Amino acid sequence: MSGIKETSTNYANKQALADECAEAYAANIIGGQWALVICSWLLHGKLRFGELKKLLPNITERMLTLQLRKLEASHIVKRTVYAEVPPRVEYELTAIGYELKPIIKGLEEWGEKHKLIAF
Amino acid sequence: MSGIKETSTNYANKQALADECAEAYAANIIGGQWALVICSWLLHGKLRFGELKKLLPNITERMLTLQLRKLEASHIVKRTVYAEVPPRVEYELTAIGYELKPIIKGLEEWGEKHKLIAF
DNA sequence: GACATTACTTACATTTTTTATAGTACCATA
DNA sequence: TATGGTACTATAAAAAATGTAAGTAATGTC
Numbered sequence: 001m002s003g004i005k006e007t008s009t010n011y012a013n014k015q016a017l018a019d020e021c022a023e024a025y026a027a028n029i030i031g032g033q034w035a036l037v038i039c040s041w042l043l044h045g046k047l048r049f050g051e052l053k054k055l056l057p058n059i060t061e062r063m064l065t066l067q068l069r070k071l072e073a074s075h076i077v078k079r080t081v082y083a084e085v086p087p088r089v090e091y092e093l094t095a096i097g098y099e100l101k102p103i104i105k106g107l108e109e110w111g112e113k114h115k116l117i118a119f
Numbered sequence: 120m121s122g123i124k125e126t127s128t129n130y131a132n133k134q135a136l137a138d139e140c141a142e143a144y145a146a147n148i149i150g151g152q153w154a155l156v157i158c159s160w161l162l163h164g165k166l167r168f169g170e171l172k173k174l175l176p177n178i179t180e181r182m183l184t185l186q187l188r189k190l191e192a193s194h195i196v197k198r199t200v201y202a203e204v205p206p207r208v209e210y211e212l213t214a215i216g217y218e219l220k221p222i223i224k225g226l227e228e229w230g231e232k233h234k235l236i237a238f
Numbered sequence: 239g240a241c242a243t244t245a246c247t248t249a250c251a252t253t254t255t256t257t258a259t260a261g262t263a264c265c266a267t268a
Numbered sequence: 269t270a271t272g273g274t275a276c277t278a279t280a281a282a283a284a285a286t287g288t289a290a291g292t293a294a295t296g297t298c
Binding site: 127128129132167168169172180181183184200203204205206207208 | 272273274275276277278285286287288
């Protein structure tokens with residue numbers, strides 16, 4: 001992934017789990033505080049960096065960059081840079097990224113349902 | 120959740136996200152390194168602490184306890200203690216926990232598919 | 239020449255999660 | 269009296285994730 005230490009037990013555990021459990025593998029990829037929500041917004045269509053930032057009011061630019069980079073590295077979002085000034089960069093889901101749609105919807109519905117039960 | 124600092128920005132962000140995004144809310148609940156895999160095993164039926172430990176070879180007892188406690192607090196697993204010596208404790212999914220099944224399956228399928236693409 | 243805009247980057251601090259290691263209570267059996 | 273099994277708990281440390289604050293490049297407009 002990004003700066004994770006390849007000598008740590010944690011790294012070894014993640015690898016082992018991901019190897020034998022595709023759902024753990026998937027969770028590693030779309031895990032992280034903002035990844036799912038970013039994908040959720042991108043399901044509606046392309047968005048620029050600044051637009052995403054507005055949609056996720058409390059995210060810092062650093063976190064947004066990190067998450068987008070991670071999603072890009074996982075082939076879930078595609079990044080397009082336009083050679084303009086000021087710069088314009090657009091993010092959109094790839095095909096495999098778009099296939100997260102039913103999962104995100106599922107989580108959404110499950111979450112709504114769970115909220116009712118939990119309180 | 121567990122030991123998270125209610126004065127931190129991170130806490131505030133998580134709350135805010137969970138409030139407006141049910142999928143982020145859900146992700147908070149089933150997030151964590153082992154939670155999904157534990158649920159995945161429990162989809163097959165009740166399991167004892169020691170059995171889960173064997174199924175997740177590298178997990179420490181502490182992590183297993185923490186994750187189970189978190190899942191219990193979220194009403195996703197039910198814990199039953201039998202007054203025996205040596206002790207016997209069984210874990211099983213609740214109704215709402217069981218409803219994670221299609222999501223877990225979805226993640227599993229998506230993960231398999233993603234593995235093919237990513238390499 | 240100063241300023242605004244956009245999408246970042248960098249260095250550093252803090253918080254959260256995960257791992258490591260050792261111990262506990264209970265009682266039955268040897 | 270010692271040992272073993274089960275499901276934990278306590279404490280510390282390491283690692284990972286997230287947040288804070290400042291700075292950068294390019295160029296068009298004032």
